Amino acid sequence: MTLLGLYNYWIFILLLVVGLYAVLVKGNYVKRMIGLGIFQAAVFLLYITMDKVEGGTGPIMRGVPEPGQLYANPLPQVLILTAIVVGIAVTALGLALAIRIREEYGSIEESDIRRQDQES
C-alpha cells in the first residue's frame, strides 16, 4: 500500500506542528524548551526515515560481506548523531537561562516577565 510507505513523513509533519505549536503559543519558558525538543526530534525522524533500505540490515560489515547484501544508508545516521548532541547542547543552555530568569524575575511565564519589564 503506497499510503503506509509515506506514514513516516506524515508523523514527521504531525510532530513538527505539535512542537512548533508549543514553542510559539505556550508562555512558559520550560514548556517552550520541551516543544523545541519535540520539533528537533521530528527532524531526526525525517533524516532517519531516509536511511532505510528494504531488505537491508544495519551498516555494519561483519566478516566477508555476501554479494548482493543490502545495507541501510549510513550517512543520515552520522548527521543525526551530530544533531542529537546539538539538541542537548541547546536544551542545556536554554534551561540554564530559564533558571537564571526565574531567579531574577520570580517567574518563567512570558506574561509575568513582560509585565515586570514594562513596569521597570
Added chain:
Amino acid sequence: MSLAAQFPVLVVVLPLFVAPLLALLANRGNLPWLVAIVTSALTFAMAIALTAQVMQTGVIYYELGNWPVPFGIGLTIGPLSAMMLMIISGASTVALAAGRESMNAEVGEEHQALLYSCWLLAMTGLLGIAVTGDAFNIFVFMEISSLASYVLVANGPKRQALTASFKYLVTGTLGATFYLIGVGYLYMMTGTLNIADMATRLADVSDTLPVMIAGGFVILGVALKAALFPMHAWMPNAYQYAPTPVAIFFAACATKVALFVMLRFQYELFLPNLGPQASFLSSWLIPLCVGGFLVGSAVAMFERDLKRMLGYSSVAQLGYIVLGISLSSSAGVTAAMIHFFNHALIKAALFVAVAGMVLRFGSSNIEQLAGVGKRMPLTTLGFVLAGVSLIGVPLTAGFISKWYLIQAVLELGGLGILLTILILVSSLMAVVYIWKVVEVAYFKEPVDGQSMLGVREAPMPLLVMLWVLVFANIWFGIDPSIPITLAKQEAAGFFGGAR
C-alpha cells in the same frame, strides 16, 4: 605542504584550538583578553593573505582528511568567502581592541576567561560557515557560533539580557532547525550534501514540490537568523542588552553570515536550477525588504536607547542587502556584496563610538547623553562621520553601496523607480535619527544631577579603532576597488560559468 597552503583550514582551526585552552585560564588581569586579541589578529592576518590569493588565482579548494569531495567535506574559498573572512576576523579584532575597558566595566573580571572563550568560539563558527562547501557543515558551525552568541548576550549587565538571550536562543534554534529540514529535503532529492555537487544533481529533480519546500525552509531558516523583517524582533533586543563590545562584533558581522548562506544557496543552487520558480519566490522577498528598511528606519527615529536605535537601523540596512539578493540579477547581488563590506565598516564605527559613550556616561539612553559633544569631541565627531556614511553622502562608503543598489534596482523599470524613491525615503529617515543624536550631543545641556566629573574622552585604544574605521569609511568611499573587485569576481562566478 607549506604553511600558506594550510591557511584555508587554519583560519578556522586556530581560534577553535585556542578557545578551550582559554577557558582554562585564570581570570588574572587582562590575560584572557590578551590571548583573545592575539588569536583574533593572527586570524585576520590569515584572512588578508587568503583574500590576496583569491584575488590573484581564483577560488581555493581544500579537502579535509584528503577525502575526495562529495564523500568528504571540502572547503571552498571564493571572493565572497574571502571578504567574509576579513569582515569577521577584522570586526572581532577591532571590537576586542576597542572594548577592553567596556567589557571590564560591564561584565567584571571574574567571568572573563569563559566569556572570551565564547567570543573565540563565536568567531570560529562564523569563519567556518564562510569557508565550507558542505551544507551540513554550515549547520554545525552555525550552531557553534549561535550557542556562543547566546552566552555572550546573556552576560550583559542588566537582567533583561537574560530574556533577550532566551528569545534569541528560541528564534535561533528555530531558524537553524528549519535550515536543517531544508537540507534534509535537498539531500532526499539529490543524495549529496556538497553544495556544488547538489547544484549539478538538482537539475534532474528541479520541478518537484519537495525541492520547492526545501528552498522555502532554507530561506526561512536563514531569514530568521538574519533578522529579516518581520522576524527581526530579537535583534534590537539582543544588541541593546548585550555587553557593548559584543554588540560591536555582532552588528558588524553576525547576521551577515546568515545572509551569506542565503546568497550562496540562492545563486548557486536555486536560481541556476529552479530558474523561474526561484525568481518568483524571491520576488516575494522584495515586499519584506521594503518593510524592513521602512519599518526599521521609522522605529529607529523614535527609539530612546542608542543601542536599540542602531539595532533597528541594522534591520533597515539588512533590508537593503536582501533587496539586492532578491533581484536575482548580477547587478543586484554585486550591490548586496558591496554592502556586506561597507555596512560592516559603518556599523562597527557607530558601535565603537557608542561603546565609548556608554563607558563614560554609564548609560546608552539618548537623553542622558546630553552634552557629550563637548566632553568627548573626538568620539562624537567619529559617530557623526560614521552616521554620514550610514546616510549615504557622497565620498563615503555608504554612498557607494546605495549607488550600486539603486543602479541594480533601476533595472526593474517602473517598479525600480518606486523602489528607488523608497530607498531615498528611508535614507532621509536615517538623517532624522542621526540628527537626533547630533542635537542631543552638541546642542543640549547636560541633564541636571548628571555628574560630569568623571566624563572625559574615551580610552585611547577605542579612539584609535574608531578613527581607523572612520578613515576606512572615507577611503573606501573614494577608492572602493577592493570590495568591488571581490563582488564582481563572485558575481561573475555565479552567472558566468562553473565555480
Added chain:
Amino acid sequence: MISLLGFMTLTLVAVAAIATVLATNLFVASMWFGIFSLLMASNFFILDAADVALTEAAVGAGVSTVLFMGALALTGEKEAIRAKFSWFPMAVLGVLALALFVATFQQPMLGDPLAPVHQHVAPWYLEQTPLLINIPNVVTAILASFRGYDTLGEVIVIFTAGIGVLSVLSFKPKRRQTISSEALAAKVRGVQHHSILRVVGKLVIPLLMLFALVVQFHGKYTPGGGFSAGALFAAAVMLYGILEGADRSAKAMPEKAMLRLAAVGATLYTGVGLVCLLLGGAFLDYNVLWSDPLIGQYVGILLVEFGVGLTVTTVLILIFNAIANRPTY
C-alpha cells in the same frame, strides 16, 4: 514499506508528543518527553539505525529528562493556563502542514532502494570503507574519518554548551536563601531514605560505566562510539547524584577537573588534526599517522573518538552538577 511494529511505534510517538504538550504539570510533561524520546529511539532501531537509537535513548530519554527535572526543581512545576486561543499561529501551522503533506506524494517511499539517497554517496561509503579504513562499523568510519571535520565541530558545540552553562550560572543569585538548612539538606539528599532504590541503583552504576567503556572502545565493531559512550557514562554519574545527593556527585566530579578534562578532549581532537598537518598531510588526514595508512586510520579514529567521549562525558556531568547544586528558595 513499513512494518506493523514500525507503524505502531510511530503512532505511539505521536500520541506521546501530543500528551507532552497538553500536560500542564511540567514534571508530567518531562516524563512524557522521556517516554517520547524512548519511543523515538525504538523507532530508530526499527529503521536499522542502531547507533542513533543508542544515542537518542541515552541522551534524549536519559540525560535530557534528568536535566529537565533538575531545572524544574528550581523553576516550579506548574504552567499557567492561558485563557485565550490565538488563531494566527494555528492558521500558519495548518498551511505549512498542508503544503508538506501534499509534497509527501512526490517523495521516495520508505525503504525504496532506488531513492536518490541510496545512489551516489552511500554505495561509495559501503564499498570503500573496508578498503580504505577497514573497520566494520561504517557509521563510525564516516563520523570519525570521512566527515571528521563535522564531528570536530560538534565536540566544540557541546563544549560551548558546557562553558555556556557555567558562564550563565556563574552569576550567583542575589537574594539569599529563604529555606532553613535542614530543608535544604532534605532537598539535596535526594532519595536517600528509599533503601531499595539506593541498593539496586548502586549495583547498576558500575555496570553502566563498564557498558559505557565497552560502547566507547568497541564502537568500531558494533554500534556505539564517543557520543553514546559519553552520554552513558554521564548518566551513571547522574544516577549516583540522584541516589546519594548532588553535593556528593559534585565532590566526586569537581567542576574544575571536569572543565579541564573537557578542554583536554577538545584539544585532543584538534591536536590529532594538527599533527596530521605537521606530518605532511591535510588536516585530519589520518593516513599519515602511521607507515601503513590503514593502521593510521585506526589510530586516528581511536584517539578522536576518545576525545569525543571524554568531552561529552565531562560536559554533561558539569552541566548536571551545576544545575543540581544551584541553591533553591
